[in-house]
Amino acid sequence: MAEASLPTAALSEDEAAYTAVRRAFGMSATASVLGVVVLVAVGLLSAISGAAGLPASGVVSALVDWIPLLGVESTLSAYQESILFQIRLPRLVLGMLVGGSLSMAGAAYQGVFRNPLADPYLLGVSAGAGFGAVLALGFGLDLGWGPFDTVPAAAFLGALVAVVASMAIARGGGSSPATLLLGGVAMAALFAAAQTYAIQQLDETRAREVLSWLFGQLNTTGWKEVWILLPYVAVCGMVLFVHRRHLDVLRVGDDEARSLGLDPVRSRLLVIVAASLVTAAAVSVSGLIAFVGLVVPHIVRLLVSHSYRVIVPLSAVLGAAFLAFVDIPARTLFAPEELSVGVITAIVGAPIFAIVLWRDRWSTT
Numbered sequence: 001m002a003e004a005s006l007p008t009a010a011l012s013e014d015e016a017a018y019t020a021v022r023r024a025f026g027m028s029a030t031a032s033v034l035g036v037v038v039l040v041a042v043g044l045l046s047a048i049s050g051a052a053g054l055p056a057s058g059v060v061s062a063l064v065d066w067i068p069l070l071g072v073e074s075t076l077s078a079y080q081e082s083i084l085f086q087i088r089l090p091r092l093v094l095g096m097l098v099g100g101s102l103s104m105a106g107a108a109y110q111g112v113f114r115n116p117l118a119d120p121y122l123l124g125v126s127a128g129a130g131f132g133a134v135l136a137l138g139f140g141l142d143l144g145w146g147p148f149d150t151v152p153a154a155a156f157l158g159a160l161v162a163v164v165a166s167m168a169i170a171r172g173g174g175s176s177p178a179t180l181l182l183g184g185v186a187m188a189a190l191f192a193a194a195q196t197y198a199i200q201q202l203d204e205t206r207a208r209e210v211l212s213w214l215f216g217q218l219n220t221t222g223w224k225e226v227w228i229l230l231p232y233v234a235v236c237g238m239v240l241f242v243h244r245r246h247l248d249v250l251r252v253g254d255d256e257a258r259s260l261g262l263d264p265v266r267s268r269l270l271v272i273v274a275a276s277l278v279t280a281a282a283v284s285v286s287g288l289i290a291f292v293g294l295v296v297p298h299i300v301r302l303l304v305s306h307s308y309r310v311i312v313p314l315s316a317v318l319g320a321a322f323l324a325f326v327d328i329p330a331r332t333l334f335a336p337e338e339l340s341v342g343v344i345t346a347i348v349g350a351p352i353f354a355i356v357l358w359r360d361r362w363s364t365t
Contacts, residue, residue: 028304028305028307028310028314031300031303031304031305031310031314032313032314032317035314035317035318035321036317038318038321039096039317039318039320039321039324042321042324042325043092043096043324044056044059044060045325045328046088046092046095046324046325046327046328047059047084047088047089047092049328049332050083050088050331050332050335051332051335051336052080052083054076054080054083054084054088055075055076057075058074058075058076058080059076059084061073061074061075061076062074062075062076062080062081062084062085086222087220090220090222090223090225090226091218091219091220091327091331092324092327093226094218094220094225094226094229094285094286095218095320095323095324095327095341096320096321096323096324097226097229097230097233097282097320098218098229098282098285098286098289098323099292099296099319099320099321099322099323099324100233100237100316100317100319100320101229101232101233101236101237101278101279101281101282101316101319102120102279102282102289102292102293102319102323103292103293103296103297103315103316103318103319103320103322104237104240104275104278104312104313104315104316104319105119105120105125105240105275105276105278105279105282105293106118106119106120106292106293106294106296106297106315106319107293107296107297107300107308107311107312107315108240108243108247108271108274108275108312109123109125109272109275109293110297111244111247111248111250111251111271111308111311111312112247112250112268112271112272112275114250114251115181116297116298116301117181117294118181118184119293119294119297120159120275120279120283120293121188121288121290121291121293121294122181122184122185122188122294123162123163123166123181123184123187123188124162124163124165124166124183124184124185124186124187124188124190124191125159125162125163125184125275125276125279125280126159126188126279126283126288126290127162127187127188127189127190127191127192127195127288128158128159128160128161128162128163128187128191129155129156129158129159129162129276129279129280129283129284130155130158130191130195130214130283130287130288131158131191131194131195131198132154132155132156132157132158132159132280133151133154133155133158133213133283133284134195134198134199134210134214135154135158135198136150136151136153136154136155136284137151137206137209137210137213138198138199138201138202138206138207138210139202151228151284151285152228152229152232152280152281152284152285154284155280155281155283155284156276156277156280156281158191158280159276159277159279159280159283160273160276160280162184162187162188162191163272163276165183165187166183166184166186166187167183167272168183169182169183169186169187195214199211212340213287214287214288215287215288215340215342215343216286216287216288216289216290216340216341216342216343216345217286217287217338217340217341217342218286218327218330218341219338225285228281228284228285229281229282229284229285232277232278232281232282233278233281235274236274236275236277236278236281237278237316239270239271239274240271240274240275240278240312241312241313243267243270243271243274244308244309244311244312244313245308245309246262246267246271247271247308247312248307248308248309249262250262250264250267250268279293286341287340287342288342289323289341289342289345290342290345290346290349291345291346291348291349291350291352291353292319292322292323292345292349293319294349294353295322295349295352295353296315296318296319296322297311297315298353299318299352300314300315300318323341323345326341326344326345326348327341327344329344330343330344
């Protein structure tokens, strides 16, 4: 009887595993659809919010009017269309690109370093990128060559130096996650000190501009910042999306990854460079915005899936929605004055991160 029951037990285990996988994929598909719906809803809310209120129906008609062959005419006035297409939409799209970039980079760092606390801010990448951008902005090197603007280039060099230094410290300390984070903290402190020294050398007007930028902001001059950031997001986002499966393989260790035909060194290098570049580009146009790259991937991992095949793209969508949403009170709460969006993300992100850590602690005890 026992021998006859073994196949049944084995079959039930296989069915349970299949059911779990099917449920996980179902949750991922549902979460993806909901994420897109949330992104569209936040975009519409952002477009109609502001000192000059715009009707939602008018905004929708104006956007649909740009689609050829539909025959829908905008119901907005010329003044309202100017506000929508020259002020609201550039800032909205920029916020979505920055939020998606930071969240996607945060998810990639967490996967490649196998540490859920890794993100562009904690690893010193944002501080390094900020230092490079401060040098370019503060000393008049912000020359505009479209997507090849010198500010993203300087920010990328600073980010690359920071992440390489953090990895070197971690390797010297045995490559443990704790050592990596401490190395990132050290690099962040070093580049923050360098930023302070560089700002002290500037005149009062330049220093005020740089400090305002460092606090995190989404001020735009038309579509210029969007066109600067878009090529980096497109290229780096594609690299991270293609390598999202590699992040799942890297979690089991380098030896196991090689046995599965994956070159861990090459994959890790490509992910780090792509995440650093897109972080640097985002920092160069928005300043230092904390917690986005840390909190959003955590929420996706907690509520949807532990697979980076899901975490990376869904973090990009929800990160875009999150930053676009928090930018609404940043520009409307004390209008006509604006709060730095980095202040709002810190106020919102810190409690969320504390709750996530609290839940993780109690779920493992």
